[in-house]
Amino acid sequence: MTEPIVVVGAALLNDGHLLAARRSAPPELAGRWELPGGKVERGETPEAALVRELREELGVETEAVERIPGEWPLRAPYVLHVWTARLHPDSPAPKPLQDHDALRWLTPAELWDVEWLDQDVPAVRKIEPRLGRS
Structure with a gap:
């Protein structure tokens, strides 16, 4: 049995809002929303992968x-791990640079206004109670 490959997703929180990213690719995922992130590379910690992926994608x-x-x-052999994350004070505002065509900062009331990817829904449910504490 192969070891699962970890994909990190970011629950990027700012002033009680969660950042959602709309996929532009691949075609079967385009138009749906996700927590941004990506694969952990060999020799990389999940935390380092999260920081790198957010720099590349946003x-x-x-x-x-x-x-x-x-x-x-996710599809075999991938599994999703989600981390909360925060912007550095001097960071530029996020922009959709790779694999996304739109971003939204969602309030707790707007959290379910977007069509999340199926695999992100359980993670978003776990994040929801934290939105008031970010």
Whole structure:
């Protein structure tokens, strides 16, 4: 049995809002929303992967804060781990640079206004109670 490959997702929190990113690729995911992130590379910690992926995908400088309990299956052999993250004070505003065509800062009341990717839904449910504490 192969070891699962970890994909990190970012619950990027700012002033009680959660950042959602709309996929532009691949075609079967385009138009749906996700927590930004990507694969952990060999020799990389999940926290370092999260910071790197957010820099590449959104052009921001961030810090991983804490892992959300749980692991969610993606297509084999990938599994999703989600971390809360925050922007560095001097970071530019996020922009959709890779694989996304729109970003939204969602309030707790707007959290379910977007069509989340199926695999992100359980993680977003775990993040929801934290929005008032970010």
